[in-house]
Amino acid sequence: MSATAGPIRRKRTAGARLFGPPAAHPYLLIAPAVVLVAVFLLYPVLSVFWESLQHHNLTRPLDDGFAGLDNYRKMLSDGLFWRSLRFTGQWVVVEVGLQFALGLALALVLNRTFVARGMARALAFSPWAVSGILTTTIWLLLYNPTTGVGHYLASMGIGEYGTSLLSDPGTSFWALVIAELWKGIPFFAILILADLQSVPTELYEAADVDGAGVLQKFRAVTWSHIRKAVVVATLLRAVWEFNNVDLLYTMTAGGPANSTTTLPLYVAQTAIHGQNFGYGSALTVAAFLVLTFASLVYLRISKTNFEEGK
């Protein structure tokens, strides 16, 4: 074949006719993923933004139409929106903080060597394997005023009959916190324990030689190893707790008297029960923006800490 020969004219095969020129192949290969993302992620997100600009209430079909920013104006003057936002912040901070602290303590205990450690680990992690609806059912039965723990305590002279932690606005928050902790602590414990097991024992031995105490060993060796896992776990858990609906909805449905209504629960009440999809979408957009902002701030702070810790 000489260099001066004319361009090679390849015969178009059936495959080439079907899939077009080779330059198109990369696009064809990613097309299914692009379509799936567009259909199942992009479209729903954009449709919520669009819906938030509409009056769309199934019980008031004659009022339906373009609302502009009406739903957002209404939201700014809606006392329950601000109250639910504050309660959501309280819920996330208390839940994630306690889950982390107790999960870390549990992981440190389970990382030590003792008799029946395997059994103890299995028992400690089992709540994480229980489904959300089962968790709420277990705790609803425990808190039940007729058949629950309170009833039996009252029969022993402790407390009063006919009371329930979930029915008292003064105690309902902590009753929910305890139920969610039962399921959430193992999540942190599993992640932290996995990281703890990768810490070289030589480091602890070196620290012992240097005369480091328990707290010094924890700060210099343990914490520096598990810090990244803690950041990821905390962020994930904060997002999940922000969006927690199953436990809160099943146990109190936001009550009594809206005292345990989080923002996602308010969205569910507005859109599903109230059938007001326009306002419900505006609340969803607000939740989306709050969550995105909080995540960015958290990651920024964590990144700064990592860089300082290098």
Next chain:
Amino acid sequence: MKRQHNQAVALSTTGLPRRGFLRTAAGIGVAAGLGSTLSACGGSGGSGGTVTLHLWDTDTRPERTANLRKLISMFEAKNPGIRINYLGLPTDQYMQKINTAIATRSTPDLLTPKASDIAALVAQKALAPLDDRLKAAGLEQQISPQMLKSSRAAAPDGKLYLTPATSLADVIYYRADWFKQANLKPPATWADFDAAARRLTNASAGRFGYTLRGGNGFFAQLVEMVYPRAGVSTFYRADGTCTLDDPAVISACEAYVALFGKQTARSDLTADFKAMVAQFGKGGAGMLSHSVGSYPNHVAALGADKVGVVAPFPATGHQVLTGWMTTGFAMFKASKHQDAAWKFLAYTMEQEGNSFWAQKSGYLPGNKAVAQEKWVTENKALKAAMDASSAPGAVTLEQPYYLPEFSTITTTDLLPQWQKVLQGGLSSRDFLTAAAASLTKAKSKYGKEHG
């Protein structure tokens, strides 16, 4: 390296094959969309001369489901060319599923809605009117006029969408054995009721005179305990304003609220149907207000001899009947087999089907001949409701289920305020005045929209 170069040349010479890419992507998208639509669609079908109907049930208590399946099999035995597929929807989320089906045009043929659901479904033009078919089948004369009227009143346009197969009615259940032990006669007046609630309460032993519904569904019990006591028999005055702010209603509500925490458990602040029934059945409460439909639950928990039933008492000479809400079946407008679907609807109103369904449900039958059957008078709850309805001057309080916003106002909007009232953070007067204003506004708006 050479291949990469060749590809780069190819890209630069031929340009991006955007049109082909977009065409292919669109094709995949359409195929995926069609696939999901087809798989989600629950349309009826027919093969070999058999029509298959789809029925969605909104109340999926196990015993009710078994009874409904039996009713379907009885119907199928009489109509060999028709099959009915039963699908139970989650009781607390069924409207969400139905709304999704309406939006995606994948509704079934038949539904078991409540009267309070009809307005929202009719607003979406989802249901088929049944008036002409009822008349043509000659069924109108066989059905209780009161239930027929109540069924029609549930729709914004006054048409019949919900078959008046059965009806609920409010009653007060009491522990007959506790009354006997305390030498009390069954309550016959509101004064008797209040005295019994006080007498039966022994908080230190875990016994309360009454269980009050403070949680989900509270409005039905509020109306049952307040309107008959106030002697007010209409929900709206002639000028279209709501009677919830009537002084007699406010006074009756204050008496009702006064029970909370004294003659009731404090946990009643969030009590829903299940919590109330559990308290009554486990010996925690001596009296309970609910519809006739829960009678079988109480008998199963306590035994028939321990369950007494009375209707809410007349206050000012005339009996106000509450909770007379029709429950039945409806047909979707989009059904392709409306004739077959109507056959099933008719069967639930004819004597055989109606007798079975009403008896097994524990509801008042819509068929007049069935209402004369022996089992109706043997059911204490049905007997109490029927006796009350036949009292001289008895008037049925019709609640405005036809208002599309009624359900949202009386559930989502008012529940937190009601719980504030029970906790003492809001007065009965302020609560009822605000509720009346809200319902008056809803009716006024409805009036303007519907002429």
